[in-house]
């Protein structure tokens with residue numbers, strides 16, 4: 072897909088900002104569709120999949136969330152602190168949005184345990200390479216990139232989470248899971264809709280205020296889509312298959 076034309080050195084006008092938002096929304100929608108076609112998601116959502124395997128995949132994804140999320144929060148605060156210092160509205164909005172996320176790694180761990188995961192194991196293991204790479208992206212944005220990259224990654228992060236959460240909630244309820252084992256997805260199916268709207272409004276204001284911001288935001292989006300979620304979920308999926316043992320296999324190609 073082609074990038075939209077951005078005039079260097081100028082902020083976008085209202086119509087260009089709207090077009091930019093439409094453009095990144097289309098990119099995110101295409102990314103969502105490609106994830107839903109993946110072997111991992113087809114296996115999770117296939118009614119013929121053994122409910123024990125679906126539960127194991129879902130549980131292991133929560134271990135990944137627990138692993139990467141605290142580092143995303145820490146890097147996010149550094150990134151937010153590098154935003155233009157006179158723009159207190161921008162810094163306040165992003166800070167408050169991130170504040171809502173600070174305990175979500177622990178929220179994921181709670182469900183991981185409720186689904187049969189071992190807390191001591193979770194708290195003692197290293198991140199998977201994919202989770203480390205994802206965390207590394209946020210830190211690298213903070214270390215050496217333009218801080219506006221942050222919004223290009225946070226927007227799809229907030230936008231995709233309710234999409235996956237709502238679908239995963241329905242799938243897991245269908246396998247007999249209890250609502251109290253699904254706290255993370257139940258919560259995020261609702262909460263992140265408002266967060267995505269907040270980041271969308273912030274992006275619009277930023278691209279209309281700061282020349283060049285749209286390019287940085289789009290770069291953040293590109294980096295994010297390389298790293299999230301499939302490389303991370305693949306580790307969860309392979310762990311779940313290994314734990315399920317012989318006789319369990321991936322979804323058919325149908």
Ligand SMILES: [Fe+2]
Pocket residue numbers: 171172229262263266
């Ligand atoms: Fe959120």
